[in-house]
Amino acid sequence: MNFFEVIENIITNYWSWILKGIGMTLLVSIVGTIVGLIIGLVIGVIRTISVDKSNKLAYVFKKFINFLIGVYVEIFRGTPMMVQAMVIFWGYAYLSGGNTLDVTLSALFIVSINTGAYMAEIVRGGIISIDKGQFEGAEAIGMNHFQTMLYVVIPQVMRNILPSVCNEFIINIKDTSVLNVIGFAELFYVTNTIVLKNYQTFITYLFTAVIYFVLTFGISRILLLIEKKLAGKKNYVVLGSGNMDAESIALENNREN
Amino acid sequence: MSNQDNYIQADNATNESPYIIKVEHVGKVFGTNTVLTDINFNVKSGEVICIIGSSGSGKSTLLRCVNKFETATSGAIYYHGEDINKIKNFPLFRTKVGMVFQSFNLFNNMDVLKNCTIGQTKVLHRKKEEAKANAIKYLDLVGMSAYVNARPNQLSGGQKQRVAIARALAMEPEVLLFDEPTSALDPEMVGEVLDIMRNLAKSGLTMLVVTHEMGFARDVASRVLFMDKGVIVEDDTPENIFTNPKEDRTKEFLKRVL
Ligand SMILES: Nc1ncnc2c1ncn2[C@@H]1O[C@H](COP(=O)(O)OP(=O)(O)O)[C@@H](O)[C@H]1O
Ligand SMILES: [Mg+2]
Numbered sequence: 225m226n227f228f229e230v231i232e233n234i235i236t237n238y239w240s241w242i243l244k245g246i247g248m249t250l251l252v253s254i255v256g257t258i259v260g261l262i263i264g265l266v267i268g269v270i271r272t273i274s275v276d277k278s279n280k281l282a283y284v285f286k287k288f289i290n291f292l293i294g295v296y297v298e299i300f301r302g303t304p305m306m307v308q309a310m311v312i313f314w315g316y317a318y319l320s321g322g323n324t325l326d327v328t329l330s331a332l333f334i335v336s337i338n339t340g341a342y343m344a345e346i347v348r349g350g351i352i353s354i355d356k357g358q359f360e361g362a363e364a365i366g367m368n369h370f371q372t373m374l375y376v377v378i379p380q381v382m383r384n385i386l387p388s389v390c391n392e393f394i395i396n397i398k399d400t401s402v403l404n405v406i407g408f409a410e411l412f413y414v415t416n417t418i419v420l421k422n423y424q425t426f427i428t429y430l431f432t433a434v435i436y437f438v439l440t441f442g443i444s445r446i447l448l449l450i451e452k453k454l455a456g457k458k459n460y461v462v463l464g465s466g467n468m469d470a471e472s473i474a475l476e477n478n479r480e481n
Numbered sequence: 482m483s484n485q486d487n488y489i490q491a492d493n494a495t496n497e498s499p500y501i502i503k504v505e506h507v508g509k510v511f512g513t514n515t516v517l518t519d520i521n522f523n524v525k526s527g528e529v530i531c532i533i534g535s536s537g538s539g540k541s542t543l544l545r546c547v548n549k550f551e552t553a554t555s556g557a558i559y560y561h562g563e564d565i566n567k568i569k570n571f572p573l574f575r576t577k578v579g580m581v582f583q584s585f586n587l588f589n590n591m592d593v594l595k596n597c598t599i600g601q602t603k604v605l606h607r608k609k610e611e612a613k614a615n616a617i618k619y620l621d622l623v624g625m626s627a628y629v630n631a632r633p634n635q636l637s638g639g640q641k642q643r644v645a646i647a648r649a650l651a652m653e654p655e656v657l658l659f660d661e662p663t664s665a666l667d668p669e670m671v672g673e674v675l676d677i678m679r680n681l682a683k684s685g686l687t688m689l690v691v692t693h694e695m696g697f698a699r700d701v702a703s704r705v706l707f708m709d710k711g712v713i714v715e716d717d718t719p720e721n722i723f724t725n726p727k728e729d730r731t732k733e734f735l736k737r738v739l
Contacts, residue, residue, distance in 0.1 A: 276552065360550065361586030361645075365600035365652050366575035375599055379590040470627035473635045 230427045238418050245414030246435065252331050252403065252410060253396040259332075260339025261347075261389055267293055267340070268347035268381070269373045293344065300341035306402035309334045313406040331408040335400055339392055346388045350381035383455065390447040394440050401436075411435065498562035500525055501656055501687060502547060502578075506556035509542055509711075516542045517711045520556070524656060529688045531698035531719075534708035535734060540691040543708070544658050547689065548578045572604050579654035583661040585641040587633040587648070593620065594629040597648045605652065612651075619647040623677050639670030646677060657681070659690040695738055699723050707731045 225233065234242075271293060275286040300308065312334055317324050354377055362372040401412035409417075415432040419425050502524040509517035516539045524530060532540050545551040547558060549565050558565045560574060568574045588596050597616035601607045607615070620626040623643035633641055642662055649657055659678070663671040675697050682688060682701045692698060698705050698719060705722040707715040707730075715722060715731045723739075726732050 278552075355584075355586075357582060357584050357586035358588065360580075360582065361588060363550070364548065364575065364580040364582075364586075365648065366572035366604040367600065368572060371603055375603060376588050376590065383590075470631070473628065473631040477630050477632075 225424075227427060230422070230424045231431060233422065234418060234424075234428060234431055238414075238421075241414045241418065242411070242435070245409060245411035246439070248328075248331075248408065248410040249397060249400055249439070252328075252335050252400045252408070253393060255332050256335030256339045256396050256400070257389065257393040259336035260343045260392065263336065263340030264343025264345075264347040265378060265381075267297075267344040268351050269370065269378075271348065272351060272373065273369055296337075297341045297344050300338050301345075304402070305334065305338045305399060306405055308338060309403055309406050327406055327408050330406055331400070331403045331410075334403065334406075335396060339396060342392060343389070346385050346392070347381060350385040351377060353384055354380055386451055386454065390444070390451065393447070394444050397440050397443070398436060498559065500559070501561060502689075503559040503562070504543075504547070504556070505559070507543075507546060507553045507558060508555035509539070509546060509551060510554045515711060517546070517553070520713055522706060522713060522716055524687060524689060526655075526687055527685050528703045529682045529690065529701055530704045530706060531702040532689070532691045532706045532708060533693070533695070533698055533734070533738075534714075535737075538708045539711040540708055541660050544580075544660050544689065544691055548575065548580050548658055550580075576600070576604055576652040577655045578658065579649035579652055579656070580658045580660065581642070581645055581649050581662050583664050585633070585638070585645045585665070587641055587645055589633055591632075592629065593625065593631050593633075593636075593644050596633070596644060597651045600648070600652050616647070616651050619650040620644070622650070622680075623647045624673075637670060638666045639673045642666065642670075642674045643677060646674075646681075650681075656687045656689060659688065659692070661691050661693065663692070663694060693738070695723070695735075707734065709734065 270289060273286065275282045277283055309330070313325060313327075313330050316330075358376055358380065359372055362376045367375070400410055403410055404413035404416060407413070411432060415428055419428045422428065500523040504520055504522050507517055507520040508515070520543060522530070532543065534540055542551060546553045547565075549558075549571075552566070560568065560578065565574065587593075588599070591599060594613065594616055597620060598609070598612040601612035601615060602609060605612075617626050617629070620629065623646050625640060625643050625647060628636065628640065628644070633644070636644065646657075646662075662678070663674050666674065671694070675694060678688070678690070678697070679701055690697075690702075700719075702719045705715075705717060705719050706713050707722060707726075707728075709730050714728050715726060717727075721727075722731065723735065726735060
């Protein structure tokens with residue numbers, strides 16, 4: 225079989241596998257990125273709680289929580305996701321006396337907590353970049369920490385970190401390929417299975433490489449468009465100088481909507 | 482909710498203290514740096530108290546102790562006779578003791594109207610329409626009701642500060658703390674903000690104003706506190722402070738700024 229016959233053979237015989245593999249890869253990347261972002265935001269909210277030193281118990285408890293968060297972030301950023309997947313999947317089997325977790329659920333869990341560790345740091349940077357006056361403005365009208373974060377800080381953090389979050393998503397599309405080690409049937413796993421049937425290692429993986437590239441490149445373009453839309457004039461400091469009269473501001477804002 | 486409201490109102494009605502704010506022997510230390518020493522003063526309803534003094538003398542820290550942005554390290558501050566460290570409904574206390582900042586601190590992610598309604602709906606649990614009507618009332622008062630849809634970054638400094646004042650007023654505070662509200666403004670915008678503050682004073686709002694605008698202090702204040710190196714050097718009427726200061730330190734300061 226020549227090159228094109230192999231490709232044709234892959235497409236005609238294994239298209240449904242490949243589509244499922246792509247589906248699984250996207251599923252675990254999207255869910256992992258979103259859940260990871262939520263983990264990162266929750267950690268960001270917890271980390272910024274200020275506890276008065278005069279309240280000893282609360283102060284020690286807060287320090288302890290901060291320590292646990294630090295341990296989580298360092299461990300999951302400091303070890304390969306492939307190893308994390310094996311430890312968690314087989315660790316459960318070991319501790320439960322031979323039961324195994326559902327592979328798809330395990331995959332979603334592993335990618336989520338792994339991404340969460342990275343997101344926690346991204347969110348931390350995002351919160352640091354917000355002017356302290358934004359917090360004080362909210363607290364001065366009686367908002368508690370949770371309200372301050374939810375209504376004032378997090379929306380601004382989200383806009384600032386959006387490019388990094390998109391970047392994590394793209395990374396996840398590629399890096400979730402390691403989940404084949406626990407038997408999760410994402411795109412890499414499927415490719416491997418096809419190779420076991422057609423013995424065309426090079427061509428089959430080249431085909432898969434092209435799929436991965438189309439996915440990451442296409443999605444990063446789409447995300448870039450979304451970012452541009454969200455970061456439009458309405459949200460960003462472009463007019464800056466102020467001193468516009470009410471009508472021209474109204475005009476400007478209506479045009480954007 | 483209505484219980485919480487009643488709680489403060491009942492407190493006002495039965496309060497034994499004639500003062501809204503009572504500051505007793507307050508000291509503040511940051512690490513090894515003593516910033517405030519034995520501060521004593523009271524704020525009665527309707528008073529406008531201006532705090533003057535050179536930069537670094539502890540004016541902002543004092544103001545920030547009063548709304549508990551900072552916690553005094555010694556002494557006590559009372560709100561209607563209640564120690565602010567032991568206040569039960571703390572968010573409500575914050576709405577009653579409002580603050581206007583040098584740097585405005587408008588919420589960048591919200592338009593002018595939302596800036597003035599978010600606290601009302603989320604902290605005071607007012608209905609959306611009620612909050613909106615109230616916000617527009619106060620935006621009108623500061624001459625900014627035409628700008629409800631503008632974003633903070635589309636406004637000039639003077640406009641931002643006027644919105645910030647409306648945002649604070651919309652919470653219906655009993656006392657409004659101002660920390661150098663005109664210091665970040667271009668000179669031509671100082672007047673529009675001071676005019677609004679003058680009107681607020683005339684309408685009977687209780688105000689505690691840290692300012693470098695000596696003209697404003699002289700014309701509007703019922704009392705002027707002069708601070709230096711963390712102590713209140715002189716606490717007197719504006720006439721006495723500006724025409725007949727008792728302390729040498731006050732005289733020196735006024736010579737420099739007037
Ligand atoms: N959060 C803080 N930590 C440490 N030192 C502070 C802090 N805030 C203020 N200070 C110090 O307290 C002193 C008084 O500051 P401040 O109250 O801002 O004075 P003013 O408002 O009169 O200019 C200054 O020496 C300042 O460095
Ligand atoms: Mg100051």
